[in-house]
Amino acid sequence: MMMLKSYAECATVLPDDHVWEDQRVVVFGGRLAAEAIAEILRNHGYDVSSPECMDEHGWDLNVRISGKRIWLEIQGDSGCFILQVEAMVGIFVRKRDLDLSYYAAFLTKLNEGLRHDPRFLKVEWYALDARQSPTGDPADDPLSVA
Amino acid sequence: MGIGLKDRLRAGLGSMEEWSRDRQADLAHGVAELEARSHQFYRQAIRDGQDTLAQTTSELREFAKQQSISQTRAARPSQLPAAHSGTSQSPHLQMKDSRPTGDLLESSRRAIGDIQRKAQTALQRAGDSGPVRILAGDAAYTAGDAAGLVTGTVHMGHELLDGAVLAGRVFDPTDAFRHPVGEAGWDRLFGGIGAMASSAKEAVTDPGAAIQRLSEAGGRLRRETDPSATPTAPTLSGEVSRNFGLGRREGEVTMEVLPYLAGAGELKATAELGAMSKFSRIAKYTKQGFSPVEAEYLAQPYKGMGHHSLLPRRKGLPDWLGGGPVPQWISDSAFNVLKPPGISRGDMYELHYKVDPHFRRAGLSEGGNWVGSRLGLKEYGPLQQRWHGTPNATRRAIAGGGIAGAIPFGDEE
Known part of the structure; x- marks a missing residue:
């Protein structure tokens, strides 16, 4: 059974791009990482939206594949960030009718792109527990923790 | 005439x-x-x-x-x-x-x-005699209440009179020539309409906040005018004086609250209450391990987009509705966004962390971060997420509105 949600923690050489004013956050970080990921995905031929600021949530990307949508969210930090990915499937779609091969292909290409891009130093994928918290040991392959 | x-x-x-x-x-x-x-x-x-x-x-x-x-x-x-x-x-x-x-x-x-x-x-x-003091106190409370209503009415009357004078100026063709720009009757009228429209818009777009303010005013009324909240005076004159003061305050506060109930007047912010609790919030965040600068930042009022509860931002419309994002007027409505009025940034982050598994951390000052798991916070389970994460406006709507909807409960209070 393929999971619809994936979670990764990444290390990056990209600078901390929080925007501060008087030591207060005005714009949350993660935009540079989001733009870099969008670039990687576009290079793989995906239709990727521009990064969208979601306040404390970070930065969102939306990828469209033949009418289907994949959502990514980047919560930036200094030197690292959290990447959350989810295949947006309608709530009325029966599980047995789900064909998530496009999502598996997407995760594989995303993982390869991150690993080969010098802006990203480390990518660790985690399984999520019932409360959507990362659990277990990190994996190099997102499909192995599904 | x-x-x-x-x-x-x-x-x-x-x-x-x-x-x-x-x-x-x-x-x-x-x-x-x-x-x-x-x-x-x-x-x-x-x-x-x-x-x-x-x-x-x-x-x-x-x-x-x-x-x-x-x-x-x-x-x-x-x-x-x-x-x-x-x-x-x-x-x-x-x-x-x-x-x-x-x-x-x-x-x-x-x-x-x-x-x-x-x-x-x-x-x-x-x-x-204790009973006599109580009876005399009750009578004094009633008398004070009447006096408070009188003084409150006087204040309101002056405001109404100001309005009547303004109305007279609006229809005075020479008024605009006799007053500088910004002070003429029409200028003040338009300014007032703008302020009322702003308040009305706030009440429509954020009914939870308006109801919350009314609820807080009611709470203040109770605290300031409840005779049982202060000890009985040992003498008759003291008891009469105490009850007269409490009754008079009730009358005055009733007149203050009246505009809320009538839906007119300015929706007063409760910034003073926020200021009162700010120091305790700073102490809380400092105790959690944040630096003084970070604690002060976390104690500030939260002004973010809130938690999109029923329809998360990442969700889109189904294909049979044309796909695409959920219209903003639905997505950002008070029925969908959990954003308790007056909540601090730090408290909102905690609440957000507990009800939304996708929110895990946020940047603070340079080099600092708010990370829910590091604070030992426990996320709610699916049912608790739904219960605590549902905006009060939605709960009130589900409860049928009216009196049931006015009952404050949950994390938004």
Whole structure:
């Protein structure tokens, strides 16, 4: 059974791009990482939206594949960030009718792109527990923790 | 014609306000006189070598009352000093005392004086009885309530009068020429309409906040006017004074709250309440390990987009509705966004972390981060996420609105 949600923690050489004013956050970080990921995905031929600021949530990307949508969210930090990915499937779609091969292909290409891009130093994928918290040991392959 | 009516109204309201001010002055005068008499008795007792101890104002007053009773019983009326003739004696009666009189007037004066003293003694004795104090306190509360309604109405009346004057200026063709830009009647009218529209828009777009403010005003009313919130005074006059003040405050606050209930007037922010709790919030965040700068930042009011509860931002419309993002007026409505009014940034992050598994961390000051898991916070389970994460506007709608919807509950309160 393929999971619809994936979670990764990444290390990056990209600078901390929080925007501060008087030591207060005005714009949350993660935009540079989001733009870099969008670039990687576009290079793989995906239709990727521009990064969208979601306040404390970070930065969102939306990828469209033949009418289907994949959502990514980047919560930036200094030197690292959290990447959350989810295949947006309608709530009325029966599980047995789900064909998530496009999502598996997407995760594989995303993982390869991150690993080969010098802006990203480390990518660790985690399984999520019932409360959507990362659990277990990190994996190099997102499909192995599904 | 209109000006004459306005003048009469203004004069009438002015005299009501004057009357109210006089009654307050009388009350203050009576209290001050009582205090002075208490100290006088106490000094006399010390000089006379009496064994007495009064550590509090209440004890001092009680001592003065006992002294007054004993002197009233012992002394002949003509020997009583002027100050002993009763705390409630009005300036009018003192004026009568000082007038030159004939035999008939003199005997009448003595008769009145006797009645006054007997009534005063009876009141003081009655004051020793708890039930009597309570009954007298209830009566004083009612009287104070009426007085508060009067003063509150006077304030509102002045505002209405200002509006009437403004209305007159609006229809005065020379007004715009006689007043500088920004102060002419039309300018003020448009400014007022803008402010009202702004308040109305806030009430429509954020009904939870409006209801919350009304609820807070109601809470303030209860705290400030509940007789059981303060101890009963040991004396009758003290109890009457205490209840009169509480009742008067209730009347005034009722008039303050009225605009909320009527849906008119400015929706007052409760910034002072936020300021009161800000220091305790800073202490909380400092205790969590944040630097003073970070703690202060976390204690600031939260102004982010909130938690999109029923329809998360990442969700889109289904294909049979055309796909694409959920329209903003739905996504950002008060029925979908959990954003408790007045909540601090730090508290919102905690709430957000517990109800939304996708929110895990946020940047703070340079180099610092808020990470829910590091604070030992536990995320809610799916059902709790739904319960705690549902905005109150939605809960009220589900509950059927009305009275049920006004009941505050959950994390938004």
